[in-house]
Amino acid sequence: MEEILPEKMQYKLDFKGKGETFFGIVIVNWLLTIVTLGIYYPWAKAKTLQFMFGQTTLNDDAFAFHGTGKEMFKGFLKAIVLFICLAAVMGIFVYLEMPFLGLLFFYLGIFAVLPLAIHGSYRYRMSRTTWRGIRFGYRGDKKEFVKLFFKWIFYTVITLGIYGSWFQMNLRSYVLSNIRFGDAEMNYDGDGGDYLLMNIKGYFLTLFTLGIYSFWWQKDIFEYYVNNLSLHKDDKRIEFTSTATGADFIGLIIINLLMIIFTLGLGYAWVVTRTMKFIFDHIELDGTIDLNTLQQTEENFKDATGDDISDFLDIDFIV
Amino acid sequence: MSNQSVGIFFDGKSAVPQPCSLFLDTQKGMLLFETETGHHERWLISAVSFENFGNSLQLQKQSTDGIEILKITDATFAAAIQKFRKENNHINWYEKLLASGFKMHLVLALVIFALIGLTYLYAIPWVGERSVVLIPESYDNTLSGTFISDHLLFSEVESKKTKALNAFAKELQLNNKKNLKFIFVEEDVVNAFALPDGTIVVYSGIVNKMKNYDELVALLGHEAAHVNHRHSMKMLCRNLSGYLFISAILGDANGIMATIGDNVNSFQSLSFSREFEQEADREGFAIVIKNKVNPNGMLNLFKRLQDEGDAIIPEFLSSHPVTQQRIATTRQLVKSTPHQVEANRNLQQLFQQLKK
Numbered sequence: 001m002e003e004i005l006p007e008k009m010q011y012k013l014d015f016k017g018k019g020e021t022f023f024g025i026v027i028v029n030w031l032l033t034i035v036t037l038g039i040y041y042p043w044a045k046a047k048t049l050q051f052m053f054g055q056t057t058l059n060d061d062a063f064a065f066h067g068t069g070k071e072m073f074k075g076f077l078k079a080i081v082l083f084i085c086l087a088a089v090m091g092i093f094v095y096l097e098m099p100f101l102g103l104l105f106f107y108l109g110i111f112a113v114l115p116l117a118i119h120g121s122y123r124y125r126m127s128r129t130t131w132r133g134i135r136f137g138y139r140g141d142k143k144e145f146v147k148l149f150f151k152w153i154f155y156t157v158i159t160l161g162i163y164g165s166w167f168q169m170n171l172r173s174y175v176l177s178n179i180r181f182g183d184a185e186m187n188y189d190g191d192g193g194d195y196l197l198m199n200i201k202g203y204f205l206t207l208f209t210l211g212i213y214s215f216w217w218q219k220d221i222f223e224y225y226v227n228n229l230s231l232h233k234d235d236k237r238i239e240f241t242s243t244a245t246g247a248d249f250i251g252l253i254i255i256n257l258l259m260i261i262f263t264l265g266l267g268y269a270w271v272v273t274r275t276m277k278f279i280f281d282h283i284e285l286d287g288t289i290d291l292n293t294l295q296q297t298e299e300n301f302k303d304a305t306g307d308d309i310s311d312f313l314d315i316d317f318i319v
Numbered sequence: 320m321s322n323q324s325v326g327i328f329f330d331g332k333s334a335v336p337q338p339c340s341l342f343l344d345t346q347k348g349m350l351l352f353e354t355e356t357g358h359h360e361r362w363l364i365s366a367v368s369f370e371n372f373g374n375s376l377q378l379q380k381q382s383t384d385g386i387e388i389l390k391i392t393d394a395t396f397a398a399a400i401q402k403f404r405k406e407n408n409h410i411n412w413y414e415k416l417l418a419s420g421f422k423m424h425l426v427l428a429l430v431i432f433a434l435i436g437l438t439y440l441y442a443i444p445w446v447g448e449r450s451v452v453l454i455p456e457s458y459d460n461t462l463s464g465t466f467i468s469d470h471l472l473f474s475e476v477e478s479k480k481t482k483a484l485n486a487f488a489k490e491l492q493l494n495n496k497k498n499l500k501f502i503f504v505e506e507d508v509v510n511a512f513a514l515p516d517g518t519i520v521v522y523s524g525i526v527n528k529m530k531n532y533d534e535l536v537a538l539l540g541h542e543a544a545h546v547n548h549r550h551s552m553k554m555l556c557r558n559l560s561g562y563l564f565i566s567a568i569l570g571d572a573n574g575i576m577a578t579i580g581d582n583v584n585s586f587q588s589l590s591f592s593r594e595f596e597q598e599a600d601r602e603g604f605a606i607v608i609k610n611k612v613n614p615n616g617m618l619n620l621f622k623r624l625q626d627e628g629d630a631i632i633p634e635f636l637s638s639h640p641v642t643q644q645r646i647a648t649t650r651q652l653v654k655s656t657p658h659q660v661e662a663n664r665n666l667q668q669l670f671q672q673l674k675k
Contacts, residue, residue: 016372020421027424028416030431054370054377061336062370062377066386133331133386182334266428294334296385 006236010059011285015277017055019270025051026269042076043069049125055273056280058131059291067128075124082113115149116142122175127298131181132291137298140178148174165199166192176229182294184233190224198224215253216246226283233294238287244278252278324396328354331385339389341396345403350378352389362389364400365409376400439564447560448553456497459515459552475505477523480673484521487669491536491610493543494602501539503673509624513542515551528623532663532670533607533616540606544599554592600645604652611661614653621646 029044046069053065086109093102119142126136152170155163169190176188202217219242226242252275259267322343327336339354350362362380370377374394380387391397404410410418480503488501499517508522519542529535545551607614625646 021417023421023428024417024419024424027427027431028413031416031427034431034434050370055372061390062372064370064377064379064386064388066379066381130386132334132336133329133388134334135385266425292333292335296332 006288008286009238009288009290011238011287011291012057012059013280013283013285014057014060015055015273015280016057016062017051017273017276019273022051022273023266023269039073040069042072045069046072052276053129056276061132063129063131065125065129067124071124086110115146118149118171118175119145122179126179132294134182134294134296135298136182137180138175138178139180140175145174162196163192165196168192169195172225180298181231183297184231184289184294187230187232188228190228195224215249218249218253219244219246222249222282231287231289233289236288236290238285238289241284241286242282243284244282248278248282322396322399324391324393326352326392327390328352328358328360329388329390330358331382331387341389341391343396343399343403348403348407350389350400360387364404365407369404374398439561443560443564444557447557450556450560451549451552454552454556459549463514463516463518477503477505480505480523480675483669483672487532487535487666487673488539490663490665490669491539491606493540493606494609495543495547497546499543499546511538511542513545513551515546515549517546519543519546525624526673529670529674530619531613531616532666533613534620534623535616535670535673536610536612536666537603537607537614537617537620540610541599541603543606544602545595547602548595548598550595550599554595596645597648600649601652604649604656608656608658610663611659612663612666613660614649614656614658617649618646618653621649 025047029040029047032040033044046065046067049065049067053063056063086106089109090102090106093099093105119138119140122138122140126138129136148170152163152167156167169192172190173188176186179186198220199217202213202220205213206217222244223242226240229240231238231240256271256275259271322345324341326339326341328339329336337354337356337358339352339358342351343349344351348364350364350367352360352362362378366380368379368381370379374397375390375392376397378389378391380389391400481501484501484503488499493499495517497517499519502518502520503523503526504520505523507524507527509524509528511519511521511525513519519539521538525538526535604614604617607617
């Protein structure tokens with residue numbers, strides 16, 4: 001019997017942003033943030049994200065971020081209120097001369113908000129991201145995620161941190177596997193054990209080679225993040241593969257460092273754009289999904305609170 | 320001028336690219352287009368958002384159930400649309416700022432840098448120093464208590480000489496507002512320092528180097544001045560506020576810049592301390608004059624300290640790098656300030672006891 005093999009499709013990821021353009025955005029953002037004593041911050045963030053997403057292309061069509069400063073400002077206010085409340089409770093404890101209890105409460109409070117912040121920011125950010133008008137979406141379940149999050153934290157604590165590797169991979173798997181791209185689904189299947197071994201190897205080799213191996217370690221991590229990623233639609237799929245080598249990372253990191261140092265930080269915008277370019281140039285897509293067949297499935301979602309809390313807590317966006 | 324071209328339309332429901340023919344109606348400010356399947360659209364240009372990609376344009380229109388996108392790769396047509404927007408003032412101030420060019424941005428960047436620099440150099444230390452009044456003096460004592468228990472635990476406090484040192488200080492007017500307490504430590508360290516709570520620690524090493532009691536008076540005057548002006552607390556506040564400012568500015572930049580910033584801050588604090596040293600020198604000198612002690616003692620003390628080179632100095636409390644400049648300034652002071660010298664037998668005697 002003859003089987004009809006699905007046709008291989010062509011994909012190309014790219015980042016087209018110019019350092020010069022981004023420099024303008026950064027400077028104007030700084031200026032307005034200073035002039036408004038910080039109130040402009042959410043708008044500045046929206047502009048930055050709009051640039052980053054807008055200059056990233058798949059098959060020469062750009063992604064787009066539709067979040068607005070106004071939405072983020074509301075989230076920003078909520079996040080500030082939350083922090084003020086936590087700080088006020090801590091203040092009461094300090095006033096009652098129980099500073100350690102207060103501090104404990106403060107950190108536990110932030111800790112409790114952490115999974116909600118991750119959930120909220122993914123839900124918001126994905127819902128405001130499109131490609132050819134097709135929305136992304138995040139379908140993680142809040143309750144389930146919070147439960148899992150604390151379960152993983154608990155395991156990490158009782159294993160004195162060893163479970164941390166599984167924690168990271170489980171978190172990544174949960175979050176990324178719940179991302180929808182129209183009617184296609186993302187999937188990530190990294191394993192905590194493999195990740196741990198890779199990091200132990202990276203750590204010791206870096207130590208023995210006086211740091212030189214760190215670039216290859218970086219390459220391994222990048223590869224582990226990218227290669228375990230895939231996109232599924234019906235019975236078709238797209239696999240992600242990293243093509244970056246350790247030497248590529250040497251070039252990226254050393255030159256970034258020199259650029260920052262010799263421009264006294266002014267080169268920051270160029271460092272960001274060349275890093276983005278580097279990332280997308282080194283991700284290869286391979287598969288059978290016809291991107292033209294993607295259908296709109298995800299709903300609009302407007303609450304930006306999670307996004308701003310995660311910003312305050314300095315959580316790096318996982319992807 | 321061409322006001323017709325082709326583009327690609329995405330309807331916000333599927334990702335299928337739909338080629339379409341475009342027409343720009345500058346009279347009505349409308350963009351009209353028709354897809355190959357015969358679907359018609361009329362977009363009001365002022366109601367659409369724009370994204371630039373070099374020569375091409377991407378137009379987005381938020382409709383009730385999705386985002387519709389029109390992609391225009393024809394550079395002349397894209398330019399025609401932009402020209403229309405410019406002429407009709409559709410370009411807002413933000414886009415204008417962005418479009419003001421690299422040179423303008425560079426100038427803005429330098430202005431921002433200068434502003435931050437000026438704030439850091441002038442406003443922040445000032446705020447930091449003023450914020451000292453917010454810190455209750457009781458905290459000075461707590462801090463000193465911690466320091467004493469940490470650092471003087473293994474030092475040998477000589478109780479007899481401590482008594483003599485206190486008696487020596489009692490003979491003097493030190494302009495102090497809070498009670499000063501003197502501790503004499505038997506250790507070959509050529510140094511002395513003042514804690515914020517008024518405890519002044521003097522090592523036998525420095526006293527043994529002295530030839531005359533006027534040098535000890537100069538030393539105590541200098542240390543008392545540090546206490547009187549709450550220098551350690553001011554320094555702490557200045558460092559802390561400088562640190563907070565730098566991390567707030569560079570917090571989201573990156574690790575490298577933050578590290579550079581930290582180092583700049585510690586360089587900066589070195590010059591703070593120099594400033595405080597000068598202030599303590601001036602007031603110490605005034606104390607010497609007030610007590611009718613020979614001001615040349617101060618000069619001699621500095622020269623000895625300089626010969627000794629760098630001693631071990633507790634970092635955040637006070638550091639006494641004796642520089643040529645400090646000596647020169649003091650010499651100038653001795654010359655220009657009228658002074659009376661009266662030999663003081665009590666001081667002389669107590670000083671001899673300390674030297675034993």
